Amino acid sequence: RKEVEQDPGPFNVPEGATVAFNCTYSNSASQSFFWYRQDCRKEPKLLMSVYSSGNEDGRFTAQLNRASQYISLLIRDSKLSDSATYLCVVNPPSGSARQLTFGSGTQLTVLP
Amino acid sequence: DAGVTQSPTHLIKTRGQQVTLRCSPKSGHDTVSWYQQALGQGPQFIFQYYEEEERQRGNFPDRFSGHQFPNYSSELNVNALLLGDSALYLCASSSSGTGFYGYTFGSGTRLTVV
Numbered sequence: 001r002k003e004v005e006q007d008p009g010p011f012n013v014p015e016g017a018t019v020a021f022n023c024t025y026s027n028s029a030s031q032s033f034f035w036y037r038q039d040c041r042k043e044p045k046l047l048m049s050v051y052s053s054g055n056e057d058g059r060f061t062a063q064l065n066r067a068s069q070y071i072s073l074l075i076r077d078s079k080l081s082d083s084a085t086y087l088c089v090v091n092p093p094s095g096s097a098r099q100l101t102f103g104s105g106t107q108l109t110v111l112p
Numbered sequence: 113d114a115g116v117t118q119s120p121t122h123l124i125k126t127r128g129q130q131v132t133l134r135c136s137p138k139s140g141h142d143t144v145s146w147y148q149q150a151l152g153q154g155p156q157f158i159f160q161y162y163e164e165e166e167r168q169r170g171n172f173p174d175r176f177s178g179h180q181f182p183n184y185s186s187e188l189n190v191n192a193l194l195l196g197d198s199a200l201y202l203c204a205s206s207s208s209g210t211g212f213y214g215y216t217f218g219s220g221t222r223l224t225v226v
Contacts (some may be wrong), residue, residue, distance in 0.1 A: 004154075021181050041200075042157065042219065043217035043219045043220055044217050045219060087155075098143075099145065099170060100215070102147075102155050105153075
């Protein structure tokens with residue numbers, strides 16, 4: 001089983017739609033959680049951190065369920081500029097505290 | 113303020129050759145991590161350097177080696193290149209004081225092995 005698994009995608013949605021991405025992680029002792037965004041042929045960039053209490057940044061909402069080892073990202077009112085690959089990222093337990101483990105990514109295309 | 117700088121941006125090598133990739137971290141950062149991203153996959157951790165030493169290593173063979181210099185810049189060396197080494201190689205810098213919350217990636221070096 002992969003350490004971090006994401007919806008395979010791709011997701012093609014119209015402008016203005018709400019879209020949700022899901023991610024599961026295998027190591028229950030994982031400590032930090034993030035969503036990164038990667039545009040085509042560019043480097044990943046931090047979109048937001050994910051906290052147990054849930055957090056929101058404008059149109060983006062991230063949720064963490066430690067009991068189910070599940071992370072989600074909700075994008076409301078999708079824009080053309082949201083088209084990218086979204087990477088679910090986990091920091092494994094303290095023994096490997098200095099690395100990030102990435103999912104394979106979910107590709108989103110927002111259509112006009 | 114320059115971000116993370118990687119060179120070269122693109123590289124084509126032949127199987128069996130050796131390659132060196134370079135990374136200059138963001139100003140104020142002292143830690144450099146290297147990742148390999150194959151097409152259609154997420155980045156995979158290769159290793160991390162801090163205080164000129166390899167601090168942690170991912171599941172990569174010894175053909176992959178690195179170095180960090182006193183100015184915090186870093187090199188990634190890959191020997192005996194295989195076709196499967198073709199990938200985008202990403203360098204990420206961070207500060208030992210802020211950990212992942214200041215993690216910044218460079219734009220990467222795209223390596224093609226033919």
